[in-house]
Structure formats: structure tokens, C-alpha cells
Amino acid sequence: MTFQAISYAIEEGVAQITLNRPDVMNALNTQMRAELHEAITRAQTEARVIVITGAGRAFCSGQDLGDGVSAAGLDLERVLREEYEPLLKAIYDCPVPVISAVNGAAAGAGANLALAADVVIAADTAVFVQAFTRIGLMPDAGGTYWLPRQVGFARAMGLALFADTITAQQALDWGMIWEAVPQSEFDGHWRARAAHLANGPTVAYRAVKRALRESYSNDPAAQLELEAALQGELGKSHDFREGVMAFLEKRAPRFEGR
Known part of the structure; x- marks a missing residue:
């Protein structure tokens, strides 16, 4: 796919996906959703971390x-089922870490696109x-x-109503996002965070994501069982041995994601 509504670049294991409709504050249309889904699916096999950010002054409106089509004629159920659900599931199920680097306003579905990532900066x-x-x-x-x-029932209800x-500071204080960074430091900061994950133990990150996500539906016994199974697999990995x-040789590890 030739991307038009987004841009896609990979450097040193980091796939940067940029929402690229700045004239409409990166509003999500059918083309952008399709391109985002394609880019995320592609990046899973080409990169060790994915960053989603926005061009211009907004993240996504x-x-x-x-x-x-006019708003009155928009089939929202179809759009959600056929376009949003595959995209959000691709982010949620992604085997590599996904960062939302929120550069500006994130509104409506744009806010929730950001929140679907593993880490929001x-x-x-x-x-x-x-x-x-x-x-x-x-x-x-x-x-x-x-x-x-992320923020608890009372705050979620207030935000929705x-x-x-x-x-961003309030979102940080409420536990909605991971970090709020001064604008002057933002670009360099998220790039450093992405580089850290790209150089990290990818198989361990995958296990972390699975364990935390499944904890919502597991009881304590099931979660302990899952932890043991996943940790057993990690104990056999190259990255654990490395x-x-x-640690023993007092040097930085060289993780390979296997």
C-alpha cells in the first residue's frame, strides 16, 4: 500500500506511524483507518516497537x-465494526510494544486511539x-x-457525560497516560523511550503485555498459573541468558528479541 493519509518510516527497530492530515487536525477517515491498520500489521514484522503520532498541531481530532457523507447518513455501527474494530484490535493484540506520542489535541475517537496503545507519552x-x-x-x-x-468509574463517567x-498533566495525575513531557523536550523524549524498547527483550515485553491484559479476566489462581507458564518460556530464551x-560480566545486555 502507498500511504497518503499517514506516513510510515522505520529506523533502528522503531516504526514511526504519523497521522498526516494536518489540515483537518488528523481526523480519521476511511482511508486513514485502512492505512493505519496496514501500517500496524506491517510494522509487527518489521520493527521492535511502534510509535503512533500526529503531524502538525494535533494528534487526532x-x-x-x-x-x-452527511453526519445524518453516516452508518456508525458499520464504521465501528468494519473499520475501527480491526484497527483497535491490531493495536491491542500487537506483539511488540506500541507507544502513542500525543503531540497535541486528542479528541473523541482520536483520544481513544491514543489510549489503546501500551504506553501514552x-x-x-x-x-x-x-x-x-x-x-x-x-x-x-x-x-x-x-x-x-485507567481513571476509575467516577472519572470515566464524568469525562463521558x-x-x-x-x-496532559491532569491525564497523568489520573493515571490515563504514562508521561507528560515539556513540549520543548517531547520529540527527543519519546524517541529515546522508543529506542529503549527497540533495544530491549522483545519476548519479555510480549509476555508482559499478555499477562497484564489477561489479568482483567483471570482470578488469582489463573493469573499465577499464567505467570508461571510465561516465565518458564522466558527462562529458556536467548534474551534471559544474555x-x-x-549482569555477571557487568556490561550492557545485547538483547535480540528471541
């Missing part, structure tokens, strides 16, 4: 309501807003799943 000038009720809708694109787990805009040798 959400659904493009002018995407070839935001510029301190970024804002988040569940804007759905402003146009007579409810949060979608995974928002009703992520928000209660009032559609208030919150700052990590132990590096």
Missing part, C-alpha cells in the same frame, strides 16, 4: 464527520477530550473499556 501542551456527547453520541473506539480501567477537556551473562 477524532472521526471525520465530513468523510464523503504526551506533550504537556496536549489535551484529551471525550467529545462525543457534544454531538449527541457516546464514547466509542474503546473509550468505554479503557477509561474506567460532560465532555470536559483535560490537560541478560544474566551481562
Whole structure:
């Protein structure tokens, strides 16, 4: 696929996917969703970490309501089932770490696209807003799943009902995101974070993601069993042997992701 609504680049194990419709604040249309899905699927086999960010002053303003049809004629159920669900599942199930580098405003489905990543790093000038009720809708694109787990029921309900805009610092304080970084340091910071993961033990990261995600549905006994099984596999990996040798030899490990 030749990308037009996004840009895609790989450098030193990091796949950078940039939402690239800055004239409409990177609003999500059918083409962008298809390209994002293709890029994420491709990056899983080409990179050791994926970063999703935005071009211009916004991360993503959400659904493009002018995407070839009037809002009154938009079949939202079809769009969610056929376009959003495959994209969000690709992010959620991705075997390598996914970072959302939120450079600016993240609104509606754009906010929830960001929250679907494993780690959210935001510029301190970024804002988040569940804007759905402003146009007579409810949060979608995974928002009703992520928000209660990240910020608690009361705050999730308030965000959904009032559609208030919150700052990156507030999102950090509430546990919605991992880091809020000064704008002047933002680009270099997320790149350093991505490089750290790209040079890390990819098989261990995959196990971390699986264990934490399955913990929502497991009881303690099932989770302990899962931990034992996954740790047993990791104990046989090249990266574990390399990590132990590096520790004993007092040097930096050279992980290979196997």
C-alpha cells in the first residue's frame, strides 16, 4: 500500500506511524483507518516497537464527520465494526510494544486511539477530550473499556457525560497516560523511550503485555498459573541468558528479541 493519509518510516527497530492530515487536525477517515491498520500489521514484522503520532498541531481530532457523507447518513455501527474494530484490535493484540506520542489535541475517537496503545507519552501542551456527547453520541473506539480501567468509574463517567477537556498533566495525575513531557523536550523524549524498547527483550515485553491484559479476566489462581507458564518460556530464551551473562560480566545486555 502507498500511504497518503499517514506516513510510515522505520529506523533502528522503531516504526514511526504519523497521522498526516494536518489540515483537518488528523481526523480519521476511511482511508486513514485502512492505512493505519496496514501500517500496524506491517510494522509487527518489521520493527521492535511502534510509535503512533500526529503531524502538525494535533494528534487526532477524532472521526471525520465530513468523510464523503452527511453526519445524518453516516452508518456508525458499520464504521465501528468494519473499520475501527480491526484497527483497535491490531493495536491491542500487537506483539511488540506500541507507544502513542500525543503531540497535541486528542479528541473523541482520536483520544481513544491514543489510549489503546501500551504506553501514552504526551506533550504537556496536549489535551484529551471525550467529545462525543457534544454531538449527541457516546464514547466509542474503546473509550468505554479503557477509561474506567485507567481513571476509575467516577472519572470515566464524568469525562463521558460532560465532555470536559483535560490537560496532559491532569491525564497523568489520573493515571490515563504514562508521561507528560515539556513540549520543548517531547520529540527527543519519546524517541529515546522508543529506542529503549527497540533495544530491549522483545519476548519479555510480549509476555508482559499478555499477562497484564489477561489479568482483567483471570482470578488469582489463573493469573499465577499464567505467570508461571510465561516465565518458564522466558527462562529458556536467548534474551534471559544474555541478560544474566551481562549482569555477571557487568556490561550492557545485547538483547535480540528471541
